[in-house]
Amino acid sequence: MGSLYIDCSLGVSGDMLVAALLDAGADSAALDRALSSLSVADEFEIAISTVTKAGMRACDFDVVLRHGHETHDHDMAYLHGHGEGRCGRAHEHAHEDDDHHCCEHAHAHGHTHGDHDHQHEHARRHEHHHEHRNLHDVMAIIDSAQMTQSARAIAARAFEILAQAEAQAHGLPVDQVHFHEVGAIDSIVDIVSAAVLADSLDPDAVYATPLADGHGTIRCQHGVIPVPVPAVVNICRACELPTSHLDVEGELVTPTGAALIAALDARRAPDFPYTILATGMGAGKRGYSVPSLVRVHRIERAREPQPHVDGVIELECDVDDQPAEGMAHAAQALLRDGALEAHWLPVFGKKGRPAYQLQVIAAPQDAERMRRLLFLETTTIGVRWTMMDREVLERSERVEQTSLGPVRVKTVVLPDGEHRSKPEYEDVARISSREGIAFPDALVQITAEIRAGRNTDL
Ligand SMILES: O=C([S-])c1cc(C(=O)S)c[n+]([C@@H]2O[C@H](COP(=O)(O)O)[C@@H](O)[C@H]2O)c1
C-alpha cells in the first residue's frame, strides 16, 4: 500500500492532519463508522469542506460541538488573550481565502477543578456543559469505539503520549492529569479520526519532516505559555521527534499534532527516491504570516530498473578442415533453429594450423538440439559447453515516421534508468539502398529528424 510522508514544515495539528489524510484519499466511510460509534457521538458533528489557503485548495476538518457542549480549542482570541480580531470558531464555518471567518460572540467564563485554576477569556457568555476527562475516561471511549485494533492502538498511544507530556508540564502524576483542551470532544474526535484514516491507508511506514514551530506566547487556560508550548516540547523530547524553527510568531505545532506524529511512529524523511501516488492538503484554522497547512503524501519507493539476469549455455567446437560455405551454412542453421548467437572466431589449432572456433549461445533447454546441429552441420568431432549467467537490458521498439519513410527505433533502459535509442540498422540500410544515399548519410539524416521530433534519447 506504500507509505505516508507527512509534511509538517508549516506545523501540524490534529484537525490539519485529519483533513490532509482525508484529502489524500483515506477511507471516509471508516471514519464515519468510528465517529458514529463513539459514546460521545451525540455531542458533536463534523464538517468537511474545501478552503483556500495561500491561493491553494485544501481540505478543512471541523468538529462542531452540539448545543450545550464546550471546547477550549481552536479559538484564536482564547489562545492570544484578546477579544478582537479573528477567532477560530467551529460552528460558523466561512471559508475565505487564507483564513476562516470570525465568530461574533465574545464571552468569558471561569471554573476551577483539580489543581488548576482555569480563568478562561473564552467562549460564549451563556452557560455551558464543560467536561473534563482523565486518561482513563478517554481510553474507555476509545476502547468501545468501532475501529480496527491497529487504529485503536494509534489513538490510545497518542493519548498516552499527550497525558505523559501534560503530566510532566504540570508536575502531576499521569492518572491525575485532567485533560482540558486535549480531553475535550474535539481532541478525541481529531485523534480517533487521524488514527482511523491513517490506518485505513495501511501504510508500510510513516515518515514526517521535522515539526516546524513558531515562537512567542499563547494564552491557554493555565495562562500565557511560551511557544513551542510545554506539551509539544515534552512530546518532541520524549519521542525524539525532530523539530525545527520557523521565524513566525505563533503556535504552529499543537500537542495533539505532535502526539499523533509520535503515535504514528513517524520516521525521518524517506532517504530513498519515491513516487507520489496521491497527495492531500489539510488546512489549519489559525492565520499566521505563513499559511497553516499540512500535506500528506502517499508515496511508493521508485521502481529501479531490475537487471534481467538469466542462464544461458555456451557451446563451442573447433574445425580446421571444413569448407567456408559449410561453415557459414552451419552458423545460419544454428541461428534459424533458435541459437541466440552463433559466430566463428579464427584460432590457431594444436598443430599450428589456422582453424576456426564456432561459439553458440543458446537457452539451456535448447542445448541438446544445438549439440546435435553442431555435429551434423560442422566437421567437428567434439563439442564443449559451459553454463553462463547473462544480463540483458530491458528493451522496446517503436516506429518513427521520417521524410525517408518509417524507421524502427530500438530503446534500451540503462542500469541508471537512462534510455538509449538507435535506429534499426536494417531499416537505415534499406532506405540507404532504396534512396541511393550512403549509409552514414542516411543514418545522420534519420537521427536528426527523429531528434527534431520528440526524442532526446537518440
Ligand atoms: O490545556 C492544556 S492542559 C494545555 C496545555 C498545553 C501545554 O503545552 S501544557 C497547551 N495547550 C494548548 O491548547 C490548545 C489545544 O491543543 P490541541 O493539541 O488540543 O489542539 C493548543 O493551543 C495548546 O498549545 C493546552
Ligand code: NI
Ligand atoms: Ni490544565
